[in-house]
Amino acid sequence: MGVPRLDSPDEEIKKWLNHIALICLSEEFHELKKELEQIYRQSEVENYTLAAFVDALYAFVAQEEYNRICQSGTL
Template identity: 50%
Template sequence: MGLPVIDEYHQDLKKIVQRISHICMSEEFLALKKELEIIYADCGAEHASILAFQDALYALIAQEELNLRQFRV
């Protein structure tokens, strides 16, 4: 039995999943998510925990992208 063939799309998807997993397990992400969840809940936002998760993830991905761009220049 040979090794499974994994195309470029799956390799890229695997990298994205690893990146997101690393971010979501970081202390920075967990602290930001908790802080945002409290703020959103206090403001009466529906689904405060989901919004907090999304916004924290977006913020850290955007921050990582900016850091990568600075190293490329």
């Protein structure tokens, strides 16, 4: 599932948001976020909880996109 454009139909955007919600509810996401929070807090990153959340979400989305590309044989 690629990232929707701003002019994407509402249904595509809803699918994307549901997909993100499922990622954010997963145990793997919470484990990575917690690990990043510890690292960022020790490194004195400003607003470390938000930074950890964003980076964990980006990591999951990027991994899924990479997997999708690999499966399509484009890479």
